[in-house]
Amino acid sequence: IGNQQGWTLYQEIRFYIHGDAGVESQQARAVARFGPDTVNYYEYSIPLKSGWQSVIIPMERLSGLKEQPHPDTAMVVDRVTGAATGEIYAVRGNPSFTKVNRVSFGVAFDSTGPGNSFGEAWFDELRLSAVRKDRGVASNVTVQSNFADVLALNGSYNLQDKDYFRVGLGDNQGTGFDHIATGLSSTLNLDRFMPTSGVQMPMRFSVQHSSDVPKFRTGSDVILDPSRQDIERRESNSQSFDLSYNRSSPSKGLARYTINALNGRMSYNRDGSINPQSADSAWAFTSNVSYSVPIGGSGVRVGPVRVNPIPRTLLLAADWVSTRRVSYSRAFTDSGTIDQDIRSDVKQRLLTLRVDTSMEPLSGIRMTYRLNSQRDMLLHQNDFFGGFNRGTEIRHDQNVGLNYRPRWLTLLNPEIDLRGTYSEDAGPTVRLLASDPRNLKRIQNSGSAHTNITIPLSRFAGRRGPAGRDSSDSFSPFAPFRFFFSKMQDVSATFDMSRSAVLDRVAGNPGLAFQSGFTEVFDTEVTRYSNSTFQTSRRYSARANTSFRPIERLTFDIHGDYLLQFSDQVGGALRTSQVAWPDVNARWTDVQRLLGLNQTLSSMTINSWFTRKTQDTGRPDREP
Numbered sequence: 001i002g003n004q005q006g007w008t009l010y011q012e013i014r015f016y017i018h019g020d021a022g023v024e025s026q027q028a029r030a031v032a033r034f035g036p037d038t039v040n041y042y043e044y045s046i047p048l049k050s051g052w053q054s055v056i057i058p059m060e061r062l063s064g065l066k067e068q069p070h071p072d073t074a075m076v077v078d079r080v081t082g083a084a085t086g087e088i089y090a091v092r093g094n095p096s097f098t099k100v101n102r103v104s105f106g107v108a109f110d111s112t113g114p115g116n117s118f119g120e121a122w123f124d125e126l127r128l129s130a131v132r133k134d135r136g137v138a139s140n141v142t143v144q145s146n147f148a149d150v151l152a153l154n155g156s157y158n159l160q161d162k163d164y165f166r167v168g169l170g171d172n173q174g175t176g177f178d179h180i181a182t183g184l185s186s187t188l189n190l191d192r193f194m195p196t197s198g199v200q201m202p203m204r205f206s207v208q209h210s211s212d213v214p215k216f217r218t219g220s221d222v223i224l225d226p227s228r229q230d231i232e233r234r235e236s237n238s239q240s241f242d243l244s245y246n247r248s249s250p251s252k253g254l255a256r257y258t259i260n261a262l263n264g265r266m267s268y269n270r271d272g273s274i275n276p277q278s279a280d281s282a283w284a285f286t287s288n289v290s291y292s293v294p295i296g297g298s299g300v301r302v303g304p305v306r307v308n309p310i311p312r313t314l315l316l317a318a319d320w321v322s323t324r325r326v327s328y329s330r331a332f333t334d335s336g337t338i339d340q341d342i343r344s345d346v347k348q349r350l351l352t353l354r355v356d357t358s359m360e361p362l363s364g365i366r367m368t369y370r371l372n373s374q375r376d377m378l379l380h381q382n383d384f385f386g387g388f389n390r391g392t393e394i395r396h397d398q399n400v401g402l403n404y405r406p407r408w409l410t411l412l413n414p415e416i417d418l419r420g421t422y423s424e425d426a427g428p429t430v431r432l433l434a435s436d437p438r439n440l441k442r443i444q445n446s447g448s449a450h451t452n453i454t455i456p457l458s459r460f461a462g463r464r465g466p467a468g469r470d471s472s473d474s475f476s477p478f479a480p481f482r483f484f485f486s487k488m489q490d491v492s493a494t495f496d497m498s499r500s501a502v503l504d505r506v507a508g509n510p511g512l513a514f515q516s517g518f519t520e521v522f523d524t525e526v527t528r529y530s531n532s533t534f535q536t537s538r539r540y541s542a543r544a545n546t547s548f549r550p551i552e553r554l555t556f557d558i559h560g561d562y563l564l565q566f567s568d569q570v571g572g573a574l575r576t577s578q579v580a581w582p583d584v585n586a587r588w589t590d591v592q593r594l595l596g597l598n599q600t601l602s603s604m605t606i607n608s609w610f611t612r613k614t615q616d617t618g619r620p621d622r623e624p
Contacts, residue, residue: 007097008216011130013057018122019048027110029088030121032057036101040093043075045108047086048121056129065091098216136164150192156183162215177234181210198249199259205241231338234275242267257293264289276332279340282325290317290354299360306363315356323348349377351391368401379438392438396424400516411459417450420517430505432531439507440529446500447517455491457546489547496541505532537567553590559583566620575620583611 007013017030028048032055035041042062046055065076078089105123138160145153158181165175185206191199212234244265249255266287273280292315299308327343355371372395379392404416426441501520503510511523520536541563548556561580567573586608592601 007059007100007128009132010128011059011132012128013044013059013126014129015055015126016052016122016124017046017048017055018052018124019050020119020121021050023048023050023119023121026119028119028121029086029108029110030055030123031106031108032123033102033104033106034062034097034100035093035095036099038102040095041091041102042095042097043088043090043092045088045090046082048107059097062089062091063097065089066094134163137161138164148192150189152187154183154185156181158182162213176215177212178215179210179212181208183208197247199245199247201243201245203241203243206239208238209236211235231332232276234273236271236273238269238271240267240269261291261293262289263292275330276338277330278343279328279330280326282323284321284323286319286321288317288319290315292316304363308360308362311357311359313356313358315354317354317356319350319352319354321348321350321352347378349391351375351377364405364407366403368399370397370399372397392426393424394426396422396426398422398515411456412453414451414453418448420447421445422515422517432505436505436529437507440505441507442502442504443506443510443514443522444500444502445514445517445520446498447519448496448498450494450496452492452494455493457485457488457490487549489549491544491546493544494542497539499536499538501534501536503528503532503534505529533570535567535569537569538565540564553588555587557585557587559585573620574617576615576617578613578615580611580613585609 013032013034015032019028019030024047026048029045030048031043031045033041033043042065044055044057044062046053061078061081065078068076075090075092081087081089103126107121139158141155141157143153143155147153158179160175160179162176162178183206186204188203190201190203191197214232214234242265246263247255247260249260264287266285268283268285270283271281292313294313295310296312297308297310299306299310301307323346325344325346327345328340329343330338330340333339352372352374354373355369357370358366358368360366373393374395375391376394377389377391379394380389381392382389398421400420402416402418406414422443422445424441424443426439430436430442431438431440499518499520501514503522503526506526506528508526509523510526511521513519514522541561543559543561545557545559548558550556559580560583561578563576563578565576567576586606588606590603591606592598592604595604597604
């Protein structure tokens, strides 16, 4: 037949058989088989008669044989239903009329018949008939309501039976499922009961349910019996609830440091699904609260410098996550029930504490600090007093930053930016062996420095003699330099340095220097376990660019780049250096004016680019 075809839209299989004259004496039977392959098929046979005879096979009579329990390799034979006409119905394995890939016809002889039988049997006009004229029904109801700006309610109901399909979408049969879906959601703005407080406190909840009951048994063409609907049903359910709080009114007095500085949110979600193969359920409760307050102050001026040791902002936050996921496997039994076995049961209790602050201790200097600590509360550890579970830290991240812009050197407009990071990962993925201690972790740090300056060549070109002095007839030895600098733009230069280090499968404190992010040296207190690795990398780069415009419409863009990189990974050490100099791009615009082609060309530009790059890669100890 080719591709697998579904025959469930029909109720009967019909064809004609023709036998030779006198074939009845040979006790021959015409046999027809339908199925996906040679080991899973339906079989129908009828005594072969002289002349043409019409055959009608009720498909439900064949598929109903699978109701009788039997091994996949055995055949179930029904000789009783068609005993009056000699018809025999049989099934082998687990065929289905939802996928028929093979049809075969043949002739068989009873063991009591005469030997050396010969003759012809013709099979003609194989067809499907008795089209199912099932009526499909679908309905949808949606309700939306708003009660001023206090309460909003939304509800929905959707029903679609197994035989419903949309005309014009290419489908010729229904989905095969009785589908029902309901939903209800609501938002209640509690802050509307206290309109002058400036508080925002929305509360939301949602409930969703859907169920699908199949028309046929799972993986079969047997119409589902009502007694088995609960077993074959597919369901999904979800519920959610969340509440948040924040206050946005002007900060004044004590409220600035109390209710205005607080923000909070909590949510609860529950999901569940069930089908003939599995049953899963999960719930999650999350909450977070933060306290953010501007402390600031203008500081104290000491001569030309302003000193302010007090942080400008302070953020304290705590996040709580509690989840559980349970999964069961389901399997049909011979008695028609389902056995359930638990596959997984995963619990999680995580507490995350955060600190974020910034300060400007001196004029032009800005510092930032951020700390995140995540603790697994299922790994119990009592506090110093022995009565409170403080959990086990499984993640530690800290970031330090410093930005400096010297105000006394505005001529070069310099900026210096330093960043250092440090992190620890003590999660279960770090422990590979049963003998690994609980405090085994992976530590890493990184540091970067960025500096950029601007050399104002245009200022050198713009300087003149003392005010009131006539220099029109005098010659200055600096005049050629002023003319040259007047044709150049300011030089912008950038210098970058970055480094990182990763130390795997260790225990202990690496020390404050390593935690700063600017060194790969760690304390001797650190204990390295088996299969521990240490990887480092460093990168230095410099870049400068400017433009030179000797005449109008002719511009030279001049660039220079330098890169030096070291890496020491598991595969060995590597050094890479790269220089790009000179890197010049020349542009000459409006060339059509010079050539006198204004009437012919609206624009003409000549571009020319030249660069010279050198690169060297190899071991750090070899000659370049």
